[in-house]
Amino acid sequence: MTINLNNYGLTPTLKATADQQPTMTLARVTAQHREFYQVITATGELTAMVSGHQRHQASGNVDFPTVGDWVLLTATDSDQAQIQTILPRQSVLVRGAAVGDGQGQLIAANLNTVFICMSLNANFNVRRIERYLTMVWESGAQPVVVLTKADVTNNLAEQLAELEPVTIGVPVISCSAEMGTGLSELTPYLKAGQSVAFIGSSGVGKSTLINRLMGAEVMTTKTIRSADAHGRHATTHRQLLRLPAGAVVIDTPGMRELQLVAGDLDRSFVDIATLAAKCHFRDCQHETEPGCAVRKAVEAGELSPERLASYRKLQREMQYQGMDARQLEQAKVARMFGSRREMKKFLKSARPGGLV
Ligand SMILES: Nc1nc2c(ncn2[C@@H]2O[C@H](COP(=O)(O)OP(=O)(O)OP(=O)(O)O)[C@@H](O)[C@H]2O)c(=O)[nH]1
Numbered sequence: 001m002t003i004n005l006n007n008y009g010l011t012p013t014l015k016a017t018a019d020q021q022p023t024m025t026l027a028r029v030t031a032q033h034r035e036f037y038q039v040i041t042a043t044g045e046l047t048a049m050v051s052g053h054q055r056h057q058a059s060g061n062v063d064f065p066t067v068g069d070w071v072l073l074t075a076t077d078s079d080q081a082q083i084q085t086i087l088p089r090q091s092v093l094v095r096g097a098a099v100g101d102g103q104g105q106l107i108a109a110n111l112n113t114v115f116i117c118m119s120l121n122a123n124f125n126v127r128r129i130e131r132y133l134t135m136v137w138e139s140g141a142q143p144v145v146v147l148t149k150a151d152v153t154n155n156l157a158e159q160l161a162e163l164e165p166v167t168i169g170v171p172v173i174s175c176s177a178e179m180g181t182g183l184s185e186l187t188p189y190l191k192a193g194q195s196v197a198f199i200g201s202s203g204v205g206k207s208t209l210i211n212r213l214m215g216a217e218v219m220t221t222k223t224i225r226s227a228d229a230h231g232r233h234a235t236t237h238r239q240l241l242r243l244p245a246g247a248v249v250i251d252t253p254g255m256r257e258l259q260l261v262a263g264d265l266d267r268s269f270v271d272i273a274t275l276a277a278k279c280h281f282r283d284c285q286h287e288t289e290p291g292c293a294v295r296k297a298v299e300a301g302e303l304s305p306e307r308l309a310s311y312r313k314l315q316r317e318m319q320y321q322g323m324d325a326r327q328l329e330q331a332k333v334a335r336m337f338g339s340r341r342e343m344k345k346f347l348k349s350a351r352p353g354g355l356v
């Protein structure tokens with residue numbers, strides 16, 4: 001069997017890199033089950049494991065393969081392929097830490113586009129989009145906002161206007177998988193060689209959308225799932241699938257539970273970052289400092305207070321994420337006492353002999 005890896009997103013650059021190691025086999029990871037990886041090579045599908053050497057060299061989760069990775073394999077006597085190298089990633093979606101610190105859980109690699117899905121019904125929430133955007137910018141992939149279930153809203157224009165300030169430089173598409181409208185706007189991102197993913201809350205219609213694009217029921221949607229109890233056979237869930245349009249869709253189990261814990265706030269809040277550059281103090285917290293351009297913009301009605309609040313909240317969350325246990329404890333105490341100085345005063349007084 002020969003398989004054209006171009007159909008699985010192989011690029012000339014990757015091919016050239018792989019050709020420098022002619023003794024090894026180029027493959028893409030299509031699924032992961034604990035330490036076993038399903039991979040596809042030019043001659044077919046295989047199961048592979050990480051080589052002892054690679055495992056030994058690894059300094060964190062980022063050094064282990066994930067779905068979407070391009071890897072180089074060697075075969076061992078036992079016919080069990082071994083992953084020796086992970087080729088440089090173009091992007092990587094991580095949960096639980098910043099991409100750089102190596103500890104988070106890898107969700108998928110080498111995505112070109114991540115579709116952030118949100119439905120236009122009661123689920124519509126601008127603040128949630130800010131979170132997802134932050135995470136996708138951090139991954140290195142291009143975010144595209146997809147507003148689903150366009151058939152259930154009657155204030156689309158209003159919702160779009162509400163989104164505009166948070167989606168600076170990000171394409172926004174509205175569609176209905178039910179009616180089949182707006183789907184063609186996704187096609188520029190679905191060309192051969194592209195790898196994409198759909199993220200967003202449960203029930204927003206990601207599976208329905210993927211099924212529509214596949215032109216077949218490959219994903220089990222909510223309605224089908226409820227029928228499972230009555231004996232209907234569930235489709236096996238594939239973690240990497242090819243769309244008729246040419247692109248590859250990556251849909252790992254972790255993709256469904258994505259939450260923000262790390263991200264690139266300067267990209268998702270480029271408006272605030274731009275304003276902050278004009279603050280008098282370089283480390284301005286936009287609280288009470290004089291010459292604060294951010295607060296000035298809020299007062300002038302140019303920046304919504306909700307957006308600033310949301311920025312602060314995400315910033316705080318991320319700060320806590322990056323802290324070790326000792327720092328977290330200190331931050332907690334500092335919050336309790338209002339300031340470090342107050343805390344020190346208290347600790348001093350609490351020490352035996354400290355209180356007279
Ligand atoms: N009205 C309307 N309903 C839709 C549309 N797309 C999906 N739905 C419905 O929304 C429900 C959830 O759809 P799913 O595709 O299972 O949602 P999901 O995002 O894949 O959910 P998870 O698998 O839990 O992540 C189903 O009952 C769909 O029929 C749409 O365009 N319009």
Ligand SMILES: [Zn+2]
Nearest residue numbers: 279284286292
């Ligand atoms: Zn400021």
